[in-house]
Amino acid sequence: MDQLQLAEVVERYLKGEMDPQEKQAFEEMRRNHPELDQTVVEYHHFLEEMERYGEVRRFKSNLYDTHHTLQEAGEIRELQLKPSTRIINMWNKYRRVVAVAASIAGITALFISGMLSLFTPKTPFRDIEELRRKVSNLEKQSSNQRAEINKFRNKIDPSADIRYGGTSFLIDAKGYLVTSAHVLKGAKQVFVQSNEGNDLLAEIVVQDPNSDLAVLKINDEDFKSPRQLPYGFSKGSTDLSEQVYTLGYPRDEIVYNEGYLSAKTGLDGDTMACQITITANPGNSGGPVLNKNGEVIGILNARQASANGVVFATKSKNIFRLIEELNDSDKDLSIKVKQGSSIKGVNRNQQVKKVQDHVYMVKVVLG
Amino acid sequence: MANTDQELAVLKAIGNNEKAAIEAVYKENFSLIQHFVVSNNGSEDDARDVFQEAMMVLYEKSKSPDFELTCQIKTYLYSVSRRLWLKKLQQSRRIESQVENFDRVVPVEEDLEEHEKLNQQYLIMRTAMGKIGEPCKSLIEAFYVHRKNMHEIAGYFGYTNADNAKNQKYKCLVRLKKLFFAQYKNA
The missing domain is CATH 1.10.10 (Arc Repressor Mutant, subunit A)
Structure with missing residues (x-):
């Protein structure tokens, strides 16, 4: 019997799924083969632990959901301590840090003012400005060349069976992306393509069929992680009729669309999702849904076949939950989901310009 | 103090991971523990973590076959949370003043x-x-x-x-x- 068969037989035995005859034969074998007996004992312990692990995870996720539901309903809220105690607490906690920061700030200020007086240019400012423009022109040219070269250096095996899955976007500048789980169905290998057209190798960190979310990690030396993401993620709920927009790859190029939130729940009253009226096509799956403040309120995942323009999105609070579970399940991970958006109040044009660099096309190599 | 029938039913439901019971107990008890943690050098997140761990202890207890609770759920959760938080404070040596004393704590070691x-x-x-x-x-x-x-x-x-x-x-x-x-x- 090989390992796999053994695993199956032992599991059936432990779950009581054997008929009496088979069970008798198996117990006979256990008596005669001490090493088999040992394996069964091991499996018993392991499967029990596995079941308990599942139970604990389900309970934890229930606790997490409950906290959010109650918070949203206003049943529990952050405590308003008397300001004085709060400030004293903070002072006690951080006074060391404050002292160090203050001294560093002092030294830096002295240093900078010294440097400034040393290097203040005698030439007029205009020349410098022009020079700078020349340098940036040069930089632009060379980056164009780089893009050209990259086009020829094709990483994906041309004979591979590729499906242009959908859209994904950065959740943490370290190279973590979020997308719809169904986009990755049957994937053997995943590449993401940036707005500039570079293919980057990515690996699947987690797929959660329940919320239809997945997390990818870009594992490619060509990936330059941005200093910070312009958009944040919204934890709260969005109001009906609120304007939203999305960016995605229904075709080879990034496409912008706008619409509004038309219902607070998804198909059949699914509370994990919401309904948006927007133009979306296959390939938009996994794209971000942003509100006017540049906060991600959801991830596009499905469209109702029978109605035009009706699209469903997974609410972004599910991302927080998934990431929390993920960070919790692996000590080495510390994915941070940013809440505040730094493009609040910026006009739509500029917002899109900033956001689009962090939206990637997902290419799935089928296994 | 023994549990009322109602509390026993709630405990059983917690052991079965039933959402309604979890929500009821959460709503009833969270703010007490939140207040305790936050007014003793803790953050909102600390309060949530401590309370959820205490809920986990209650869950494990409700699942065990020889389960009994000799006090009200509220007292139990408070005692566990208090113990958990004091331990954490000691570990991180954030403790500077005496924690305010509360009545009704049961041994949970x-x-x-x-x-x-x-x-x-x-x-x-x-x-x-x-x-x-x-x-x-x-x-x-x-x-x-x-x-x-x-x-x-x-x-x-x-x-x-x-x-x-x-x-x-x-x-x-x-x-x-x-x-x-x-x-x-x-x-």
Whole structure:
């Protein structure tokens, strides 16, 4: 019997799924083969632990959901301590840090003012400005060349069976992306393509069929992680009729669309999702849904076949939950989901310009 | 003080991981513990973590066959949370002033030791799961955590039929078992 068969037989035995005859034969074998007996004992312990692990995870996720539901309903809220105690607490906690920061700030200020007086240019400012423009022109040219070269250096095996899955976007500048789980169905290998057209190798960190979310990690030396993401993620709920927009790859190029939130729940009253009226096509799956403040309120995942323009999105609070579970399940991970958006109040044009660099096309190599 | 029938029913429901009961107990007790943690040098997140861990202890207790609670749920959760938070404060030496004294605390040391043991086991499995890689991790989670059947799993992960998915599941299980026992011996 090989390992796999053994695993199956032992599991059936432990779950009581054997008929009496088979069970008798198996117990006979256990008596005669001490090493088999040992394996069964091991499996018993392991499967029990596995079941308990599942139970604990389900309970934890229930606790997490409950906290959010109650918070949203206003049943529990952050405590308003008397300001004085709060400030004293903070002072006690951080006074060391404050002292160090203050001294560093002092030294830096002295240093900078010294440097400034040393290097203040005698030439007029205009020349410098022009020079700078020349340098940036040069930089632009060379980056164009780089893009050209990259086009020829094709990483994906041309004979591979590729499906242009959908859209994904950065959740943490370290190279973590979020997308719809169904986009990755049957994937053997995943590449993401940036707005500039570079293919980057990515690996699947987690797929959660329940919320239809997945997390990818870009594992490619060509990936330059941005200093910070312009958009944040919204934890709260969005109001009906609120304007939203999305960016995605229904075709080879990034496409912008706008619409509004038309219902607070998804198909059949699914509370994990919401309904948006927007133009979306296959390939938009996994794209971000942003509100006017540049906060991600959801991830596009499905469209109702029978109605035009009706699209469903997974609410972004599910991302927080998934990431929390993920960070919790692996000590080495510390994915941070940013809440505040730094493009609040910026006009739509500029917002899109900033956001689009962090939206990637997902290419799935089928296994 | 013995539990009322109503409290016993709630405890049983908690042991069965029933959402309505969890929500009721959460709503009833969270702010007390939140107040305790936040007014003793803790943050909002600390309060949530401490309370959820106390709920976990209550859950484990309600599941055990020889289960009994000799006080009200409220007192129990408060006692556990208080113990957990004081321990954490001592560890991080954030404790500077005496924690304000509250009445009605029951001894919970034994329960917390038991919880610590169970938590160690959980962490061992969690570490093993963290090492197994994809698609095994998602596949095993779909089966054991999200309780999907083999048919759904096959459709989801793109296997041609349930038997293929099952085969893959056993492959993953054999690997996970190895990782689990390797961790176990290290611990």
